[in-house]
Amino acid sequence: MLFGDEWFADLAVSFGAGALFAWMFAAMLWCAFGVVRHADCLAEHLGEPYGTLILTLSVIGIEVTLIVAIMLTGDANPTLARDTMFAILMIVLNGMVGIVLLIGGLRHLEQDYNLRGARAFLGVILPLSVIALVLPVFTRSTPDPSLTVVQAVAFAGVTALLYGVFLAMQTVRHRSYFLQPSSDRSDASGGLATEPESDGAYEGRSIPYHGVFLVLTMLPIVLLSKKLGIMVDFGISSLSAPAALSGILVAVVVLTPEALAAIYAARADRLQRSVNICLGSALSTIGLTVPAVVVISIITGKQLVLGLDPADLVLLMLTLLSSIMTFGGVRTNVLQGAVHLVLFVVYIVLVFSP
Numbered sequence: 001m002l003f004g005d006e007w008f009a010d011l012a013v014s015f016g017a018g019a020l021f022a023w024m025f026a027a028m029l030w031c032a033f034g035v036v037r038h039a040d041c042l043a044e045h046l047g048e049p050y051g052t053l054i055l056t057l058s059v060i061g062i063e064v065t066l067i068v069a070i071m072l073t074g075d076a077n078p079t080l081a082r083d084t085m086f087a088i089l090m091i092v093l094n095g096m097v098g099i100v101l102l103i104g105g106l107r108h109l110e111q112d113y114n115l116r117g118a119r120a121f122l123g124v125i126l127p128l129s130v131i132a133l134v135l136p137v138f139t140r141s142t143p144d145p146s147l148t149v150v151q152a153v154a155f156a157g158v159t160a161l162l163y164g165v166f167l168a169m170q171t172v173r174h175r176s177y178f179l180q181p182s183s184d185r186s187d188a189s190g191g192l193a194t195e196p197e198s199d200g201a202y203e204g205r206s207i208p209y210h211g212v213f214l215v216l217t218m219l220p221i222v223l224l225s226k227k228l229g230i231m232v233d234f235g236i237s238s239l240s241a242p243a244a245l246s247g248i249l250v251a252v253v254v255l256t257p258e259a260l261a262a263i264y265a266a267r268a269d270r271l272q273r274s275v276n277i278c279l280g281s282a283l284s285t286i287g288l289t290v291p292a293v294v295v296i297s298i299i300t301g302k303q304l305v306l307g308l309d310p311a312d313l314v315l316l317m318l319t320l321l322s323s324i325m326t327f328g329g330v331r332t333n334v335l336q337g338a339v340h341l342v343l344f345v346v347y348i349v350l351v352f353s354p
Contacts, residue, residue, distance in 0.1 A: 083247030101337030145307020163287030
């Protein structure tokens with residue numbers, strides 16, 4: 001913050017610029033781990049689903065900050081928000097889910113989760129994903145896969161409204177849907193649910209302490225986000241890298257701590273927490289990012305392209321269909337994890353070889 005203007009004044013493709021990017025990226029990633037640590041301590045105090053919800057909203061706040069900062073930096077990439085949302089959906093629904101199910105299956109053979117909670121997540125993820133990333137491809141009001149102002153405001157409004165309804169259901173009316181089912185496997189369909197026991201991963205302090213430091217730990221990420229935007233914009237243009245790579249970098253900062261938390265929970269045979277983290281991240285990405293970037297786009301006049309390319313559109317639909325099949329039963333195993341990891345590999349290949 002003190003010397004950034006001088007350091008960024010004359011960027012060039014060099015070891016120094018690479019080291020500066022690596023240093024800043026590592027610092028932001030380290031702070032993101034701190035956010036997860038404080039969110040997990042709050043989860044120990046508040047229980048599910050509030051703990052996971054705090055974690056999800058915290059990292060999505062980081063995501064929106066990074067996207068907006070890069071949107072407002074230099075020659076804004078009109079597809080950045082789309083690429084970031086798509087990257088997060090692919091990393092979460094294929095990469096994270098695949099690793100979680102694979103590790104959980106190898107360690108515990110089969111794992112139970114609350115079927116009604118997973119269905120609730122997917123029941124909202126499916127329409128919001130199609131509205132945000134698929135429908136703009138087929139609208140005729142604009143020559144490209146973008147939306148008119150009326151369409152953007154309407155879609156953002158219904159997206160935020162539906163996400164709000166889901167949060168009310170998750171935290172008030174049907175909180176039991178998102179709790180780990182009882183040890184009796186016959187109840188895994190959602191008949192009985194229990195508060196998960198604390199795994200003692202963190203020695204927590206008071207709720208106000210972790211609440212304050214959760215915000216303070218996010219502050220460096222917010223302050224550095226514009227600088228990261230400058231570096232990403234410079235690197236993509238200078239190295240002729242795929243434009244989608246900027247979205248992947250944002251997704252890595254946002255999702256790495258959550259991914260480790262989900263893997264840790266699966267190893268401890270607390271798959272419901274892993275499901276809450278993974279599907280909650282995917283849902284929040286659509287439910288909160290779309291309204292935020294639409295508002296920023298309208299205020300700043302920046303072009304916003306949301307519709308996916310044909311190959312990505314096919315991969316998204318295949319991912320959603322596979323997710324419905326994976327979470328259509330009451331137990332998971334290694335085969336389902338392997339399927340999602342294959343889809344994740346396909347996504348990575350298509351990024352560098354469209």
